[in-house]
Amino acid sequence: xxxxxxxxxxxxxxVTGTRPVAPSKNRCALATFDLPYxxxxxxxxxxxxxxxxxxxxxxxxxxxxxxAALADALRVFxxxxxxxxxxxxxxxxxxxxxxxxxxxxxxxxxxxxxxxxGAGGDEAxxxxxxxxxxYTGVMNLEGLRRxxxxxQFTKLRDGLAVGCAFNHAVLDGTSTWHFMSSWAELxxxxxxxxxxxxxRSLARSVRVRLDLPESAEAHxxxxxxxxxxxLVARVFSFPAxxxxxxxxxxxAAATARPFSTFQALGAHIWRAVSRARGLGxxxxxxxxxxxxxxxxxxxxxxxxxxGNLIQAVFTGVPAGMLLGGPPELAAGLLQKAxxxxxxxxxxxxxxxxxxxxxxxxxxxxxxxxxxxxxxxRFKVYDVDFGxxxxxxxxSGANNKxxxxxxxYPGRGGDDGAIDVELALQPEPMHRLxxxxxxxxxx
Numbered sequence: 005x006x007x008x009x010x011x012x013x014x015x016x017x018x019v020t021g022t023r024p025v026a027p028s029k030n031r032c033a034l035a036t037f038d039l040p041y042x043x044x045x046x047x048x049x050x051x052x053x054x055x056x057x058x059x060x061x062x063x064x065x066x067x068x069x070x071x072a073a074l075a076d077a078l079r080v081f082x083x084x085x086x087x088x089x090x091x092x093x094x095x096x097x098x099x100x101x102x103x104x105x106x107x108x109x110x111x112x113x114x115x116x117x118x119x120x121x122g123a124g125g126d127e128a129x130x131x132x133x134x135x136x137x138x139y140t141g142v143m144n145l146e147g148l149r150r151x152x153x154x155x156q157f158t159k160l161r162d163g164l165a166v167g168c169a170f171n172h173a174v175l176d177g178t179s180t181w182h183f184m185s186s187w188a189e190l191x192x193x194x195x196x197x198x199x200x201x202x203x204r205s206l207a208r209s210v211r212v213r214l215d216l217p218e219s220a221e222a223h224x225x226x227x228x229x230x231x232x233x234x235l236v237a238r239v240f241s242f243p244a245x246x247x248x249x250x251x252x253x254x255x256a257a258a259t260a261r262p263f264s265t266f267q268a269l270g271a272h273i274w275r276a277v278s279r280a281r282g283l284g285x286x287x288x289x290x291x292x293x294x295x296x297x298x299x300x301x302x303x304x305x306x307x308x309x310x311g312n313l314i315q316a317v318f319t320g321v322p323a324g325m326l327l328g329g330p331p332e333l334a335a336g337l338l339q340k341a342x343x344x345x346x347x348x349x350x351x352x353x354x355x356x357x358x359x360x361x362x363x364x365x366x367x368x369x370x371x372x373x374x375x376x377x378x379x380x381r382f383k384v385y386d387v388d389f390g391x392x393x394x395x396x397x398x399s400g401a402n403n404k405x406x407x408x409x410x411x412y413p414g415r416g417g418d419d420g421a422i423d424v425e426l427a428l429q430p431e432p433m434h435r436l437x438x439x440x441x442x443x444x445x446x
Contacts, residue, residue: 051166069389115161164391185386244418251269321337
């Protein structure tokens, strides 16, 4: 090599150091939106699949394929593969690591899909159904020690049950079904159509100190609502024509903005449950909806944001006014409460929580509440792992208090049909399932 002076030098390279390089550790802070759910329970979903024939759904093959796709899905939705950690310095919570999910295999060869796919209410059937979903009674707080996702595959007499338990401090319903549909795509060898947005600082970057209880049992003992009451869960299926009739009745006297399907159906359920409970005229009854705040923020966040981005929106009224007034009165209360929950209201709620963090009990909604925790817009019946659509989608026993409602689209392909999964105490449930005004059989 020639140098500027005409001489030649030999280039000398000296290695000054070496170090290993590995992928960055999976870590994300929980946002303020996530924190209220740390003392709720794992959200449980059950999907039932029917075998088209004796050789159409070999259980070992199906489980192997779904498990392999689950590993791929956890690489895409990486927070679900970690564990919750609390910072020793400031007490803030985050998700760290890649320990993975828990997968269980089981069999219930004496149980058929049709035994489980009905309206529910039968105690033996409900008990069998709940045994198909893992982590019953497990608080999200346990995510410090347990996987954030558990899946149970159960071989049925003529099909397969897929029971899932998601840590609710990690994701909401929108993100749950985003994950489920993406997992199903990977199982069908299809690329994930909507990659998740994993940056939780987009929603909130404030670090909040939480003083966690010693255990789930210690927190449960502080529940002012006392021991859990015996509940009955049933599914009421409303065909599209019936939903349209409910909506038309609410809008018959509407003079301002028309009521949405949700507002009309929510009002219909609220009034019927209040009748079934036999509330007195002065008894206050509340309606709560866990509203998705993605589009409410300023600027809004995309539907693919992965985490919790919901807040409970409440409205209350004396039962005498609710039941004595027309359907549009109840629908109007819901419309007003939901419409007023704009970006400013969302921010105020976050700031209030950050100033005085609280460990909630899932039953804090109150004794005369109706609360909706799911949406018929979730495409739950499109979760096809390669062997068809589910026969029925249900929620597990966790987070079900008296008056808890989950709304799902109807299963039969009737566009606009809605299934109402509702938990009530036994006597009000008996009245409700015989209420012709609620069922619109009159």
